[in-house]
Amino acid sequence: MIPLSWFLILAAALFSIGLYGVLARRNAVAILMGIELMLNAVNLNLVAFWRYVAPGSIAGQAFAVMVFAVAASEAAVGLALILSIYRQRSTVAAEEINLLKW
Amino acid sequence: MTPLQIVFLFVAAFTLLSALLVVTRPNLVHASLWLIAALAGVAVLFVLLEAGFLAAVQVVIYIGAIAILIIFAVMLTRRVMSDSGPQVNRNWWGAALSALLIFGGLLGLFSQVPAVGSAFPAAIANADGLLEDLGRSLVDVNRYVLPFEVASVLLLAAMIGAIVIARPAAREEGEE
Amino acid sequence: MSDPFGQIGQFFLNLLTGLGVEAGLASFLLKVAGAAALATGCLFSTFFLIWAERKLLARLQDRLGPNRTGPFGMLQTIADFAKLVTKELIFPSGVDRPVFLLAPLLVVMSVVGIWAVVPFAPRFIASDVNVGVLYVVSVGSIGTLGIMLAGWSSNNKYALLGAFRTVAQLVSYEVPMVLVMLVPVMLSGSMGMVAIVEQQRSMWFVVLAPIAFILFYITSLAENGRAPFDLMEAESEIATGYNVEYSGLMFGMFFVAEFLHAFTIGALATTLFLGGWLGPGVDRYPLLGLVYFLGKSAVIWWSIIWVRMSLPRIRIDQMLALNWKFLTPLALGVVVVTAVADKVGPAGTLGRTVVQLVGNGVVLAFTLLALRAYAARLRNRPTLATPPAASTSLGAPAQ
Numbered sequence: 001m002i003p004l005s006w007f008l009i010l011a012a013a014l015f016s017i018g019l020y021g022v023l024a025r026r027n028a029v030a031i032l033m034g035i036e037l038m039l040n041a042v043n044l045n046l047v048a049f050w051r052y053v054a055p056g057s058i059a060g061q062a063f064a065v066m067v068f069a070v071a072a073s074e075a076a077v078g079l080a081l082i083l084s085i086y087r088q089r090s091t092v093a094a095e096e097i098n099l100l101k102w
Numbered sequence: 103m104t105p106l107q108i109v110f111l112f113v114a115a116f117t118l119l120s121a122l123l124v125v126t127r128p129n130l131v132h133a134s135l136w137l138i139a140a141l142a143g144v145a146v147l148f149v150l151l152e153a154g155f156l157a158a159v160q161v162v163i164y165i166g167a168i169a170i171l172i173i174f175a176v177m178l179t180r181r182v183m184s185d186s187g188p189q190v191n192r193n194w195w196g197a198a199l200s201a202l203l204i205f206g207g208l209l210g211l212f213s214q215v216p217a218v219g220s221a222f223p224a225a226i227a228n229a230d231g232l233l234e235d236l237g238r239s240l241v242d243v244n245r246y247v248l249p250f251e252v253a254s255v256l257l258l259a260a261m262i263g264a265i266v267i268a269r270p271a272a273r274e275e276g277e278e
Numbered sequence: 279m280s281d282p283f284g285q286i287g288q289f290f291l292n293l294l295t296g297l298g299v300e301a302g303l304a305s306f307l308l309k310v311a312g313a314a315a316l317a318t319g320c321l322f323s324t325f326f327l328i329w330a331e332r333k334l335l336a337r338l339q340d341r342l343g344p345n346r347t348g349p350f351g352m353l354q355t356i357a358d359f360a361k362l363v364t365k366e367l368i369f370p371s372g373v374d375r376p377v378f379l380l381a382p383l384l385v386v387m388s389v390v391g392i393w394a395v396v397p398f399a400p401r402f403i404a405s406d407v408n409v410g411v412l413y414v415v416s417v418g419s420i421g422t423l424g425i426m427l428a429g430w431s432s433n434n435k436y437a438l439l440g441a442f443r444t445v446a447q448l449v450s451y452e453v454p455m456v457l458v459m460l461v462p463v464m465l466s467g468s469m470g471m472v473a474i475v476e477q478q479r480s481m482w483f484v485v486l487a488p489i490a491f492i493l494f495y496i497t498s499l500a501e502n503g504r505a506p507f508d509l510m511e512a513e514s515e516i517a518t519g520y521n522v523e524y525s526g527l528m529f530g531m532f533f534v535a536e537f538l539h540a541f542t543i544g545a546l547a548t549t550l551f552l553g554g555w556l557g558p559g560v561d562r563y564p565l566l567g568l569v570y571f572l573g574k575s576a577v578i579w580w581s582i583i584w585v586r587m588s589l590p591r592i593r594i595d596q597m598l599a600l601n602w603k604f605l606t607p608l609a610l611g612v613v614v615v616t617a618v619a620d621k622v623g624p625a626g627t628l629g630r631t632v633v634q635l636v637g638n639g640v641v642l643a644f645t646l647l648a649l650r651a652y653a654a655r656l657r658n659r660p661t662l663a664t665p666p667a668a669s670t671s672l673g674a675p676a677q
Binding site for chain 1: 104106107110114117118121122124125130133134137140141144147148150151152153155156159160163164167168171172174175176178179189190191193194196197198200201202204205208209212215217218226232235236239240245246249250253254256257259260261263264265267268270271
């Protein structure tokens, strides 16, 4: 059967790939895609631990449902912000949105 | 190699490959399509973990709503129909290094978890009642009703905030 | 003959294991073959559905419909598809080929995938997941994705505009549809399709929740893109919208998906509200369940065609206003009233029916009052003919 370590390695890899996407991409929407990958990795981790360590208590799945809600609201607000910035400045490259920089 | 392991390896490879393509494709619409593939892979993994409800919720929320939002944002924030300029910034090597470091750190952390070597535990005691238990736990005063209510307020705030932020600039006649 | 389909499955399994295939692999192969047979059967049934729809549309318009190819024109659909298959697949310059090809596949996938959880007869369901209703919602939302990709990849501004409007319509109407699908889930206590059908043995849910049924019907019509919500494929509006650059079999796939979706709506409405395969004598002869199910779905499908031929198309802003200002609050009200009535009311069938009908009546009364107030406001608002200073009491222009 599938050991827990396989799921954890997969979740860690997804998280790292998402992190690379957030740190290395210029386009703000691409950064948001990396964030969604990281949130998915977290969810996978939660559900894997729920299944292997404590399947009797439903806390793992409830926590994952909360993460879904947070991810959805964060994606909505983030994309609204990106659209608004695009209207004002005609760019979505993260390094050009630097009004508050030193 | 049991069939279940083969299925898992196949789905895991597909998910990782899609995730890699998401963060490297310069064409953003292709990147969002690969994101949808990665999200679908995670949904299949939820099914393998016997969390069928979460798999369906993953497809509905992520693929059916968030991915469509992302594609909309990609389409609305480009001046021409093709991409322009490099898609990675100057510090991409630093990003790759930190991603590798985090991966190594997480693996080291996981190796210290006592349950990490365990194979599949016995079947869940009340597999048919899982869904009902989840529902009850979200409204049970002694369990998770507070996070549930806070999450609903969060969703309301996010919805109102997104509508207000993304609105076009107000017109002068003071319409509504 | 108590379990005909189980016996057929067992026969094939014994055949395969007799040939030397090990049991696990044999059952896996049978499952794959069953899924393929179901999908192929759905797609083949569209041949009949399209012909029947064209005949019905014609009769409603006082003409004959296809009657040349084959007896009563029954081979017309086959002729149409032969034409579509042999047409050249045109890729306009600048289209994004993989996305262009993927879009019709996603749309067809989203419709055929729904049939995996539809219960045809007792013990005749492809896969009884215990989250059947949520699965239907999730698979349906993949079609929206396909349409947007179709519009974007066509490299055509009209297609993109059409795709945006279509996606706005589809995503908006998903909200009341999902809310209303909660009503049979609440009344039956489970999200599984078989459980929902079984719980309707005492009383069909259409009697317990008539407003929910009507709302489901309307929102499913909008999800399908059928008249009066057929702005998605309006030939006279913006050059047929998202599928303007598609030709040949790719266009055929959009066509098939739309016509199959109408019958799928019938199947879903039957399962959720009209008692699925329930009917007299179905426990002794399970195949009667298939007959009842197909009959009820056909009635809903026929009514969809009737509505299509009778009502004019509504504009995109009217459609969105209808959804957000009328259908969504109404769906929320129905869900709340059903939940309260279910918890507070008595448990017996007759008592439950009476309490639910009273609840629905209350919702209906409030809706009618709200509509009356809205209509009065519309009548009294100042128009061009009656400037605000000189308006008469009813706002009607003087002759």
